[in-house]
Amino acid sequence: MTQTLILIIDLVMRLATLLFLVRFLLQASGADFYNPISQAVIKGSDPLAAPLRKLLPSIGKFDLAALLLALVMGVVFVALISMGRLTISQYAIFGIVRTLSVLVDFYWWSMLIIVIASFVSQGNSHPGLSLLDQLVDPLIRPIRSILPSMGPLDFSPMVVILMLSIAQRSLPNAYAFI
16 A cells, blocks of 8 residues: 555544544533534534434443544554454554544644634634633643642643643554554
């Protein structure tokens, strides 16, 4: 398989995994359902998530159907790239690692966007930024409660970005199984 084709498959599968992960995170974090971006994510994921949700209902705030679909996208990526050279348990492990990698990358970039936007557009509200704030709040809230207040400066996003960077480096490379 050529490198270009692998990169295209990687991008498509990452976006599909991200779609279902964001769908899961929207419900888990209690984000604004009426945000236009939330609505786009829900409409984009409903063709696969709605039928599966009949078999696998949500438990509290956790949309298990969306999470399962994200994991399936990770496994499908591994299957496409490895071309049948792995065992079923290896597919499952690499699929979970792949999904975790997409999740960590999403949080890392979200935190970076929020930090940059806080300097660039103070006081302005954008649906995308407010949604990102809601999605990263469960990660940043515990750090904010531990770190002392430094007046107008909030160092908790930096701590979260550092922790996410460590997590990124700890996860195996996505192409380790090729």
